[in-house]
Each structure stands twice: as C-alpha cells, then as structure tokens.
Amino acid sequence: MANRLTFTDHGEIDHGEIGLICNLTNTYCLVGSGGSENFYSSIEAEFEDVIPIIKTSIGGSSSVGRYCIGNKNGLLLPHITTHEELQHIRRSLPDGVVVALIENGLTSYGEFIACNDHMALAHADLRWEFKELITDVLGVEVFMPEYYSFFSGTYFALSNIGGLIHPNASKRVLDELSAALEVPVEYGTVNRGSAALAPGMAVNDWTAFCGSSSTRAELRVIDRVFKLREP
Incomplete structure (x- = not known):
C-alpha cells in the first residue's frame, strides 16, 4: 500500500517531493543522501532483505529521482554523475543491471521520461539516438506520442501494473496512453491536489x-490504480 514519507524539513528539496529523491524499481531503490533517520528507516523497513537500498547523490545532489531513469534491467545516469558516484552505484546494484552514463544533453531525465520494465513514455522532442539508448540499456520499447507533444514525465507515474496521469489530460490522451502502455491509466494527484505526480511519489x-501532505483520498486512488493492496 502507499506510504506517506517526509524526506527532511530543510535543505534543497521540499520535504513532500519524494519522487525527486527516490528512484524505485522492482530490483533496487536509489535514495538521495541527506534525509532524516525516519525517512531511511521507513524505506529500510519496506525493502530490507528484499531489494538493495542505495544511498547516493548524483552530481553532488540528493535529487537522484530527477536525474536518473531506470527499471529492473538498467539505469541511465546523466553526465554530471561523478566517477565516485558512478562506481558506488555500480557496486551496489544487483548483478545483471546495466548502467550507462549519458555523455551530454539533458540532466533532468525524470522530467521527460516515465518507464516500467516493458515500456518507456518519452517526450517527442528527445533525440533519436537517446531513444536507442533507452531501448538498449533499459530493454524497453519507447513510445513518443507526437499528438501529446507537451507530455512531461513530471505529470505521470508508471509501474508494470498501472499509470497515473494529471487530471487536466483529456480522455483521449488517457485512453491512448492506456492502449500504448498496455496498463490501465487513471487520473490522480498527490500532495493535496498537486498534478506533479513523479516528483511527489515513487x-x-x-x-x-508519497509526500507527507498526500490525502487519504489520494492514497486510495494510488492503491487502486497500482493494485498495492493486492498480494
């Protein structure tokens, strides 16, 4: 089920933007350094002895969820990643997870891409060679909806089971994304009405x-869409 968390009450990141400091997959969890003890203990209670929890930074920042994109197959890191960070992440990931450093271009990949273990949804303006890199490293098909050119990963959350999109998207967009991703997609918000789903949850x-200000109604939608109450 969905859990409410607070990263920290001070620092560079708003305490409710859990998705900015957490990249969560079915085989590993990257979390930014600098959080509270309660934050890390809550994640450890959920994943200890299940998947590795990798406390790190990217380019010296705690915003690991903003800067990288990954799934069970691989992890893409931006060029601002330091050598020490890259080596630490590589050593900590499970065997078989491919790690690739993107040499140039964007850094905030979480704002332009949403992915699960089978499909990536990306902004239509991303370079073609980057689309090939996503396919090679993450092992997924890349869908770039030209009719939805303003798509942003900021307003979308995705797992292998379901997807959540901001409430202002049209019904046509919702239905076509559901068909393309082959998972049910529904409307939702996080952090008391915020449409910024990816920054607000992992x-x-x-x-x-989810961010600590998320309401019970928002958590119920998240539980239903992603079937988190089911075994």
Whole structure:
C-alpha cells in the first residue's frame, strides 16, 4: 500500500517531493543522501532483505529521482554523475543491471521520461539516438506520442501494473496512453491536489511512497490504480 514519507524539513528539496529523491524499481531503490533517520528507516523497513537500498547523490545532489531513469534491467545516469558516484552505484546494484552514463544533453531525465520494465513514455522532442539508448540499456520499447507533444514525465507515474496521469489530460490522451502502455491509466494527484505526480511519489509493483501532505483520498486512488493492496 502507499506510504506517506517526509524526506527532511530543510535543505534543497521540499520535504513532500519524494519522487525527486527516490528512484524505485522492482530490483533496487536509489535514495538521495541527506534525509532524516525516519525517512531511511521507513524505506529500510519496506525493502530490507528484499531489494538493495542505495544511498547516493548524483552530481553532488540528493535529487537522484530527477536525474536518473531506470527499471529492473538498467539505469541511465546523466553526465554530471561523478566517477565516485558512478562506481558506488555500480557496486551496489544487483548483478545483471546495466548502467550507462549519458555523455551530454539533458540532466533532468525524470522530467521527460516515465518507464516500467516493458515500456518507456518519452517526450517527442528527445533525440533519436537517446531513444536507442533507452531501448538498449533499459530493454524497453519507447513510445513518443507526437499528438501529446507537451507530455512531461513530471505529470505521470508508471509501474508494470498501472499509470497515473494529471487530471487536466483529456480522455483521449488517457485512453491512448492506456492502449500504448498496455496498463490501465487513471487520473490522480498527490500532495493535496498537486498534478506533479513523479516528483511527489515513487512506485513499484508492490508499494509506493508519497509526500507527507498526500490525502487519504489520494492514497486510495494510488492503491487502486497500482493494485498495492493486492498480494
């Protein structure tokens, strides 16, 4: 089921933007350094002895969820990643997870891409060679909806089970994304009405972490869409 978390009450990141400091997959969880003890203990209670929890930074920032994109197959890191960070992440990931450093271009990949273990949804303006890199490293098909050119990963959350999109998207967009991704997509918000779903939450196939201001009604929608209450 979905859990409410607070990263920290001070610092560079708003305490409710859990998705900015957490990249959660079915095989590993990257979390930014600098959080509170309660934050890390809550994540450890959920994943200890299940998947590795990798405390790190990217380019010296705690915003690991903003800067990287990953799934069970691989992890893409931006060029601002330091050598020490890259080596630490590589050593900590499970065997078989491919890690690739993107040499140039964007850094905030979480704002332009949403992915699960089978499909990536990306902004239509991303370079073609980057689309090939996503396919090679993450092992997924890349869908770039030209009719939805303003798509942003900021307003979408995705797992292998379902997807959540901001309430202002049209019904046509919702239906076509559901068909393309082959998972049900529904409307939702997080952090008391925020449409910024990716910054406000992190989700895999059995749990989700949301900002501490998320309401019970929002958590119920998240539980239903991602089937988090089901075994």
